[in-house]
Amino acid sequence: MIKLISRKNINIDKYDDCIKNSIQSRIYAFSWYLDTVSKNWSVLVLNDYEAVLPISWQRKLFFKLGNQPYFSQQLGVFSKDLISKELQKEFLSQIPIHFFKVVIHFNSQNYSTENTITLKNYKLILNTDYVSFKKNFSKGRKHAIKVGEKASLYVKETTISELIKIYKDNYSYKIPYKVLTALSNAILRNRKGFLIGVFKDEQLLGGALFTDHNNRITYLFAAFTVKGKTLQASSFLLSEVIKKYQNSNLTLDFEGGNMPSIAKFYRSFGAEEENYFAFKRTLL
Template sequence: MSLRYLRHAEINLAAWDACVAASQAAVPYAYSWWLGATAKQWDAVVELHAETDAYTSVLPLPCKWRPWGRQVYQPAFTQQLGLLTTKESQHRVIADYLAMTAGRFSRFYTQANVNNLVPPLPADFTFTERRTYLLDLATDYATLQARYSADYRRRLRRNLEQVRPLIVTEAVAAKELIQLFRRHKGGEVAGLKAWHYEQLNALMKALQARQLARIVEVRQPDTDNLLAGALFVQHQAGLIYLFAAASPAGKQAGAPLLLLDHMIRQHAGTPGLVLDFEGGIIPSIARFFANFGATPASYAALSYSTRQPWYLLWKP
C-alpha cells in the first residue's frame, strides 16, 4: 500500500470518513464534517489500498494561505488530529507521513492524538508534549464518585441539602451558553474572534444533525438565570467536554462541578466509554479535572517553521 499526498480537492470524502470510522483511534475531530466546520480546507497524506483505492490511514493537514506562504495549523475546537490507522494499514510511523509534506509549507503546527507514537521525526520538526485528562466510565457511579476529591463530594452533598438545590437540565440550543461565554471574557481569555463563533455554530449544527451534541445547563432557581452550561460531544467511544462557560455566581455555586458530575452519573457503568476533559496544560484546570479522578494522557504537538520565501516552497 502506498502513501500519497492529496490536495483538498483530490480527497474522496466518503473514503475519508470510512477510514476515520474504522480507525483504531477514537478521534471524531478528523471526520470530514467536523473539519468542514472548523477548517473548511485540509490537505492530507493518505495510505491507499492497492486494490480498492480505499483509505487505510489518513493524516489530516488543515491548511491556509498567509503572507509568508501556506501553513498547517490546528483549527479551533479540534483538540487532536494526527495519524489515524486501520487494521489494514501497513504504514504506522507518523514520520513517514510527515516526510511527504517536505517543501510544501512555510509553517507547520499540528496536534497528534494520544495513540500516536511520535519519535523519530523528520529533520526540522520539533516535538512538544501536551496533556489532556481522561476518565474511564466503565465502573459504576458509586465507585467513580468515591474517587472524587473530598471537597467535591462535600460540595455535592451540600447542594442536595439546600431547600432548592441547583439541578442540571438538558437544552436543545447552545445560544445562551455561547452568549454566557462571550459575556465573561471569552475573547480576552480564550483568544476567540468573531469567526471562531461562526465555526462553533457550524460545528454545533453538524453535531446536532448527527445527534452527537449534549447541551447541559444549571440555572438559578429563583431567576432562571443561566449559571453555567457545557457542550459535550457523545461519540462511539467517548464523551468530549468540548465547550463550557460559567458566570462568577455560577462558579461560586459550584455549577461546573454539577455539570460534569451529571454526565458522569448518566454514563457510569458503560464499558469502553471514556470522558475526555479536553485540557490539562493550565495547572488550575488540571487540578479541577484531576479532582474527578481523571488521569493525565499525553499527546504531541508537532511543528516546524522556515524563512524561505513562499514561491520557493510552492508545490502543486
C-alpha cells in the first residue's frame, strides 16, 4: 500500500533509514537536506517505509505545484530492494490530483516512464591512480591543468560566503543564496562534504562545495573569478580532487552535462555519461 504523508507526520527515523539503505541512495533525499532546500515536501511511502518517493512542492491558490528543488539533481523512488517499473508507475499514479503540476527528476537507477525526458550527468569512478587518469584527460584539459600548475595555484579550505561573493560578482544567473548558505552549513555540520578554494598568493580565485555520501563525491556548486578562469582554476581544482581520491573506488559526480559545453568539459576528464529521467505531469 502506497500512501502520501505530509512532512509533519513522517517518521523521520524510518524515512532516513530507507534513504540511507536504499539501492539508489542520494544525499538530496535525506530529511535534513530536503528541509533545507525545499519550503514544503511530502513523501509517498510504500508499506512501512520499504520504498519512498519524496515530493517537493509549493502552494498556488488551492493547488500544489511539485518542483525539483535547487541543488538537488536527482530524487525519485528510493527502495531497500529492487523495484519494478510497474511499482514506480504505481508510485506516480498515487500523486493526488491537488498536485496540479508535478516535476520530479528521478535518480539514475529509476526507470524511464511515460511523460519523462532524458537528462545527462557525468561521473568518474576513481578506481585507479592519478597518472592513469591523466593519460585519459583530453589534450586541452592537460594544458589547462598545466597552466594552473605553472601559476603556482594551490587549494585549501574556504567559506561559502566567499564563494557566493565571487558568484554574485561574476555570474548573471541568480540562485537562492540563503538556501545555498544554509545548505553548505548543514552539509559541513553533518560531515557530509567539504568546501575547497583555489588560491594564488593568498588570493582566492574561486572554489567549490562538494557533498560526500555513499561513496559518491558530488560537485555541487562552484564559482570562479575572471582571473581564476584565465588561470584555469576549475580544471586545477578538479584535478586536485581526482589526485586526492585516486585509488579509492569513490565516484566523482560532476552533477551536470545537459549543456553541450559543460558536457564537453566533463568528458575531457574522462568522465562517462549517466542518464537520468525527468517526469512532468500537468492536470488540465
